[in-house]
Amino acid sequence: MQMKQVVFAGVLVGVSAAAVANPNPAGGTITGKVTYTGTPAKMKPIDMSKEPSCAKVYTTPPTAETVVTGPGDTLGDVVVYISAGAPDDPAPSTAAVFTQKGCRYIPHVLALQVNQELKIVNEDQTSHNIHPLPKLNREWNKSQPPGTPPISEKYDKAEFIPVKCNVHPWMHGNFAVLKNSHYAVTGENGSFTLPNLPPGKYTVTAWQESYGDQSQDVTISGGETKTVNFAFKAKPY
């Protein structure tokens, strides 16, 4: 249930942002699937006994989300984006929402654009501190007790930023701050679609938090749909 929500939110953010921002309706589309080969590490159940208000949310303990897989060796929570060939886009006016619920981050991987508003919400009955760890952007660390208003922030440089809560060491998420609006975050089924691409030569990059990134070059001419698949080599630990 939780996992579905994560995946759904991720896909929704990615696809909707990509669909709205590009004004060119007659563009081409890049679509495909992200899979893995080999054996991914088994995700360990999270022990939330130190935080009873969160532990009681779950009937069975949730697992870590550093590698999210689906049937057919597919990989979820992979950010697929145009890393070269597309111009930088202005930030959309809608905020990207990052929610703390049940002492986890929803979505686990939040893709957003440079200078887009990032809204961080605490739905839990416990205090969290939101501590993103950027290398290029400003590093801040804020406390958010229950019932306090959302935190509003933004990042002015493109970067993949790990996020943690120091109070609850199992909490771990990611911000993918991207330069343009052509991106998607895969769901559990590993599939992605990047629509509305004007003709041109693009580099498509897939980023997974544990396995790094891979890129492929694709040329789009007119309204065609091209398929690009990514296969990551899974590490057993």
Next chain:
Amino acid sequence: MGRMNFARVVGNVVLAAVLPLVAGAQQVESHIGDLTGHSGAGRKLYFRYCWGCHGPHGDGQGENAQWLNPTPRNFVAAVFKCRSTPTGSLPLDTDLYNSIKRGFNFTNMPSWAALTDQNRADLVAFIKTFSSRWKTEKPGDPIPIPSEPALTIASIKHGGELFQKLECWKCHGQEGRGDGPSASTLTDSNDQPIRPYNFTSDNRSKCGRTNPELYRIFMTGLDGTPMPSFADVVKTDEAWDLVHYLRTLQYNNPSPELALWESTPEGKAIVDAKRVHQTYTGSGIKP
């Protein structure tokens, strides 16, 4: 003697060749009150006093760094614990100046009070040459600290409630001993283990020992560490209540707050229960 001179000459030639590359040739100034610091003068001081730990590139990778815990500050990242500015923003020149003067308790960074005021101002100017953040960003606006209200039992008690509500105890422990449930898992932004402050150990916290400094610590947060900023969630008058309560946790250090707290039967019982009345080995022989 000939060898010594030769080594010195070679050293100077190497330094002269490397320094401009490292630090950039531009002059940077610092302003601390009436003092103006100059990076050119600060460079000479840095390469005499600081680089052994902070390194020739200012990245905290000096040759002594491998032996030090916590590791020396990385001036290239330009993330600083002790600031008067909001979390995520650059500190004021005075913040860096005060850090150099104060030193950091419980670390290998000594107090550089022996330098002249001008020396420290020059060093601040030079430290700012290591990161391009000083060119592209301005320091944040300092967090305002209103004057301290009268100390009352009610304010201490309310501070205690805040300590619970804000869940300070998750890291600092119910008695402020730095032993809360999350304490053992904490790491700083470089993945190095880090301990929450133990209030019972001392009253000299790293970023200063006065009440306004304590106020500032939790309002600004200590960037680069697990200690977050509470500026958005604590009201200014409540923050003073928290300061008053935190002083009562420092039961080994006389303070007006502790004295007032111990003058009440409730406070006396709580403080007495914490005090170590036997020897630390538990032999039962009173010191």
